[in-house]
Amino acid sequence: MRLDLRLIAEMIPRGATVLDIGCGDGALLAHLTAEKGADARGIEIDMAQATQAVAAGLAVIQGDADHDLAFYPDGAFDYVVLSRTLQAVERPREVLRQMLRIGRHAIVSFPNFGHWLLRWQLVSTGRMPMTETWHREWYETPNIHPCTIRDFFDLCALDGYVVERWLAVDDRGLKAPWTRSPWLANLFGEQALFLLRRG
Numbered sequence: 001m002r003l004d005l006r007l008i009a010e011m012i013p014r015g016a017t018v019l020d021i022g023c024g025d026g027a028l029l030a031h032l033t034a035e036k037g038a039d040a041r042g043i044e045i046d047m048a049q050a051t052q053a054v055a056a057g058l059a060v061i062q063g064d065a066d067h068d069l070a071f072y073p074d075g076a077f078d079y080v081v082l083s084r085t086l087q088a089v090e091r092p093r094e095v096l097r098q099m100l101r102i103g104r105h106a107i108v109s110f111p112n113f114g115h116w117l118l119r120w121q122l123v124s125t126g127r128m129p130m131t132e133t134w135h136r137e138w139y140e141t142p143n144i145h146p147c148t149i150r151d152f153f154d155l156c157a158l159d160g161y162v163v164e165r166w167l168a169v170d171d172r173g174l175k176a177p178w179t180r181s182p183w184l185a186n187l188f189g190e191q192a193l194f195l196l197r198r199g
Contacts, residue, residue: 001027001028002027002084004169004193005028007109008081008109008193009032009036011079011107011165012036012078012079012107013036013078014038015038016078016079017038017040017077018078018079018080019077019079019081019102020040021081021085022045022065022083022088023043024049024053025049028040029058029059033058041060043060043061043065043068044061044062065082065085066090069095069102070098072098072102075103077103077104078103078105079103080102080106080107081106082106082108082109083109086110086145087110087144087147088143090144096161096196100161104197105164106194106195107196108193109191109193110152110192111190112148112190113148114148114186115187118131131190149166149182150183156194156196160199162196162197163195163196164196164197165194165195166192167189168185168186168189168190169193
């Protein structure tokens with residue numbers, strides 16, 4: 001499993017009800033079901049990946065986070081997960097609001113656009129950065145709302161979400177040791193992971 005998915009799985013207790021938005025082929029769902037006895041379901045916009053997940057016996061539907069979350073009832077899940085998808089949705093603020101309406105907790109991971117290497121590439125080349133996480137040309141990327149760790153903290157404060165836990169990591173799985181300093185994490189963390197609840 002991808003690094004952020006492993007870290008997300010560590011945050012979810014045994015037997016939880018989980019909705020994974022943008023679940024891809026269902027790797028996290030399969031892990032949570034097999035290893036933690038979770039009641040895990042998914043929604044995926046890409047029909048081919050949704051079909052692959054269903055073929056593997058997972059409870060996945062084809063759907064769009066920007067439009068389909070409104071159909072879920074309040075408090076339907078213990079945890080609602082959005083991994084590496086926030087920057088690709090049309091209305092990230094509304095998606096977060098819906099996540100914390102239908103779930104008691106939300107777990108969000110995203111690539112940190114404030115990382116020093118991205119800043120350096122933009123300043124030194126005058127072109128959009130390319131890294132292992134940001135690995136597509138600007139005209140092919142699905143990312144329409146890139147954000148930084150500091151941006152995300154600001155959004156949580158604006159909308160009254162409680163950050164229960166957060167961390168910054170690199171793509172090799174090393175957790176950044178700056179959990180007391182969002183400023184340093186924003187500079188050195190390649191990916192961010194947040195566990196939220198309503199205030």
